[in-house]
Amino acid sequence: MNRIVEINNLYYSYNNDFVLENINLEILEGEFWGIIGPNGAGKSTLLKIIVGILKPQKGSIKVFNKEIKYLKDEKKLIGYVPQKPNIEKYLPLKVTEIVALGRRIVNDWKKLSSHDREIIQKLMEELEIEDLANKIYGELSGGQQQKVLIARALAQQPKLLILDEPTIGVDMKTQSKFYSLLRKLKKARISIILVSHDIGIISKEVDKLACLNSKLYLHGCPKDIKIHTALKEVYGEDFLLLTHEEEE
């Protein structure tokens, strides 16, 4: 099977201390990965390295079988929803236009075709934002904004979808729609990396789970690994007190 992401012996530091140490990870086509770990564990940092915003000091990272710095057009196949996007909220840009940015990237910035418009329309319906089509991003609620960003990333029809706590502030109904959308994408052999603090959902939805706290503690199928032992290792002894133990 195709390797979509391949990380070897990767280290990253912002200043002096390494926030990521000796990361090794291989993500195959069609795999759905969940990444969990405490605040400050380096999850967002790892995702930013995978999308090419940050450059690691040591180690190698390949995406679509290429060193990340050599990726060109392939970058259009990476859909990314950042955790805390630094958005210029008052840009007078309508919701449809934002979602359409995803289509424009893939189309080399040519005019939108009717096929593009169909994709946009369908996504907006699926995420229930079609009523917001003509609103400005800055006029939406937090959860609505998040849905727009998700729709924009999905509009790229990416081969690799990278989601950093995408459902923060999104209501339960939309969340379940969102996860069923992800399941559909997975069937279409898209690789997904999802960071979330919602361990319940993650262990139910994903194929592979990685527990990160600077180092990668454990990864594998959630069914196979002793999830509580891993979590205890990453989050510390107190962890069990915080989980719903009957969930397992």
Add this chain to the structure above:
Amino acid sequence: MEILSYAFVQRALLAGMLISIISSVIGIYLIYRGLSFMSAGISHAVFGGLAIGYLLGINITLTSLLFTLLIIWIMPFIVRKSKLKQDIPIGIFYSSSMALGALLLSFHQGYTTDLFSFLFGSILSIKDEDLIITLIFTVILTIFFLRNYWKIIFMIFDQETAEASGINVFKLEGAVLTLTGIAVVLISKLVGIILSSALIIIPAATLVPYIKDMRKLIVYTIFLNLMCIISGLILSYYFNLPTGSTIVIIATLVFLISLFK
């Protein structure tokens, strides 16, 4: 409308149109990018470049262009080294190029008419060659913004995601700021350093909070810009006022009125 029959008035009107297009597009960009202080900053750099040209006795338009672009290009590296928000190093650098300019000019004795027209401008005494260069630049700028419209919009909207999707933000912003530098030099040459940053920021700042449609915003800003220039021209003609200052004051009044509408 006898005023229109003079060749210099016609040239001023044409210049006004070109300046409106250039400064509106760049002004809107800078405002949404949170870089509105750049235009004032760059115009200070133009002054430093002028002084260098005077002292070396070479073409002052050329030296101000080179000096301005030099500062724009090294700025990202200084910002990165300083670990400060970019307005701080930019502010420092631009006041020092103003100081450098004043210092260098103090060594220069003699004829400085050019200098005064660069500082305070005289839209009524524009040379044909300046007009042609500005016309060519307007065409280049328009083509650039039309071709890169959605890329630029994406970069402004969400820089990180734009970068993740393959837009080279460093290059794109570098290109826009280079065009901004050239624009400020050209506009300063036509209407003066002080008017240039005013025309770039004030009309755009007046309309940005009210117009919720990008294309309309661009068109209306160009229109407002042009109206300020034309009414400034007319008022200064009939009341014998300095044109540049009249235009800035009108633009500022419109801005103030818009706050209370």
